[in-house]
Amino acid sequence: MQNQLAKDFHFLSLLKYAFPTIIMMVFMSMYTIVDGIFVSKFVSTDALAALNIVFPIINVIMAIGIMIGTGGSAIIARKMGEGSQSEAKQDFTLLVILGVVLGSLLTITGLLFLEPILRFLGTNEATYDFGRQYAGIMLLFAIPSILQMLFQMFFVTAGKPTLGLTVTILAGCANMLFDYLFIALFHLGIAGAAIATGIGYLIPSLFGIIWFSLYRKGTLCFVCPAKNKGVILHTFLNGSSEMVTNLSAAIITYLFNIMMMRYLGENGVAAITIVLYIEFFLSAVYVGFSSGIAPILSYNYGEGNILRLKRLFRISILFIILCQALSFLISIRFAKPLVGLFAPTAGEVFALAVHGFYIYAACYLFRGINIFASSLFTALSDGATSAALSLMRTFVFILPGLLLLPHIIKADGIWLAVPLAELLSVILSAICFLRLFRTKLNTN
Numbered sequence: 001m002q003n004q005l006a007k008d009f010h011f012l013s014l015l016k017y018a019f020p021t022i023i024m025m026v027f028m029s030m031y032t033i034v035d036g037i038f039v040s041k042f043v044s045t046d047a048l049a050a051l052n053i054v055f056p057i058i059n060v061i062m063a064i065g066i067m068i069g070t071g072g073s074a075i076i077a078r079k080m081g082e083g084s085q086s087e088a089k090q091d092f093t094l095l096v097i098l099g100v101v102l103g104s105l106l107t108i109t110g111l112l113f114l115e116p117i118l119r120f121l122g123t124n125e126a127t128y129d130f131g132r133q134y135a136g137i138m139l140l141f142a143i144p145s146i147l148q149m150l151f152q153m154f155f156v157t158a159g160k161p162t163l164g165l166t167v168t169i170l171a172g173c174a175n176m177l178f179d180y181l182f183i184a185l186f187h188l189g190i191a192g193a194a195i196a197t198g199i200g201y202l203i204p205s206l207f208g209i210i211w212f213s214l215y216r217k218g219t220l221c222f223v224c225p226a227k228n229k230g231v232i233l234h235t236f237l238n239g240s241s242e243m244v245t246n247l248s249a250a251i252i253t254y255l256f257n258i259m260m261m262r263y264l265g266e267n268g269v270a271a272i273t274i275v276l277y278i279e280f281f282l283s284a285v286y287v288g289f290s291s292g293i294a295p296i297l298s299y300n301y302g303e304g305n306i307l308r309l310k311r312l313f314r315i316s317i318l319f320i321i322l323c324q325a326l327s328f329l330i331s332i333r334f335a336k337p338l339v340g341l342f343a344p345t346a347g348e349v350f351a352l353a354v355h356g357f358y359i360y361a362a363c364y365l366f367r368g369i370n371i372f373a374s375s376l377f378t379a380l381s382d383g384a385t386s387a388a389l390s391l392m393r394t395f396v397f398i399l400p401g402l403l404l405l406p407h408i409i410k411a412d413g414i415w416l417a418v419p420l421a422e423l424l425s426v427i428l429s430a431i432c433f434l435r436l437f438r439t440k441l442n443t444n
Helices: 011-042 045-053 055-081 085-112 114-121 128-140 142-157 161-185 189-214 229-238 240-263 265-303 306-333 335-340 348-365 367-379 383-396 398-409 411-438
Strands: none
Touching (some): 011 142, 011 161, 011 265, 011 306, 045 128, 055 085, 055 128, 055 142, 055 229, 055 240, 055 265, 055 367, 085 128, 085 229, 114 128, 128 142, 128 189, 142 189, 142 265, 161 189, 229 240, 229 383, 240 265, 240 367, 240 383, 240 398, 240 411, 265 306, 265 335, 265 348, 265 411, 306 335, 306 348, 306 367, 348 367, 348 411, 367 383, 367 411, 383 398, 383 411, 398 411
16 A cells, blocks of 8 residues: 655645644644633632643653654654665554553652642642642543554554544543533532543543554554664654653743742733643644654655655745744734633733733744744654754743843733744744755755
8 A cells, every 4th residue: 555655745735634633733732721711610710720830740741742752753754764664563562662651650650749749839728739639630641641642643654644633533522521521510620620631531542552453454553562772762862852842841831830920929820821721722733733744754754855855844834934924813813712711801810811912922923933843853853953942942042031031021021931932943943944954955
């Protein structure tokens, strides 16, 4: 059978291939968003603030899954492009087993040290019990959380993005249904939100195990894995940028919460939580597109098709620039109704979130290019450049602004830190693009 990654993609065909992954990432972002909406509407804004305070724990789990998924899928797609199908299947199986092992370790370690972790993250009397309930349950679902991310990426690598989309939509719908049942009807509070999200993770993880075990005719399936420490190390290195992004997000989220608590109190933490939830949704398009086309880039890189890689790059940049402009316009035009999904329009949290969102929205003019840049270098097996871009964007450029700007312009400086970091990052991404075309993509 013909490998879908070997097709000669053009603008519409590339978007058609990436579209399922885009929608898939949008539904993944809705897991957290729906939790936030139900918690804010049916529990309290303190519970909503607690979700954001403990989110660094979720970031760590996501970091492991995304690191293995992105780093591993690039390696597997490249080997498929080189014609090493058997080795690609062995590596795929080994990486799934690795995800299960690491998920088990996260569950055990997290539950053993949950109380000191929550205290360190900044929970207080108003938020500790909410945080303990949510984080404790989510740690129990660490394995399915990692596996659902792996399988969503590996479905794309296997040339089955639509299948991954279908399963993710089912999982997203189940999450929303159980959020309604557990929170609105059964009054399980924030614990109900965690259980609903966990069920949403279980659906794609169980389906992936069944599919790759029984469907033997595809480009990827479970086989007896070879003992290959090299592919694990290469996966860690190649996927390090995505892991850096999520670990940095955990640290920055922690600092956001501390700074907001200092300047605006618990209402400020709830406000930044709302803005970050909206960010998950608006950024999902960039993450989905970049993840969707990454196996195509890796395959063509393994095949040595430089001319096709250049065309894919041009198409990608055009699409992302258009999406950036649209995201910014949506943010400005619909700021109030978007924030209104989470907070009463007459409350202080609503006013703080809307004001902050107008400032924060400037980041959408640059974010798509930066996300694509990191994904591109991962797809080309240049994990070092990808990791450097991610670290600079998600930590190094944000940290000074977050620590210094509030001393100058108070709380507005907290909101401005991310747009400033995205602007600096897009300049760095452009420099790396120029270097890429002078080296790996130089056809002279």
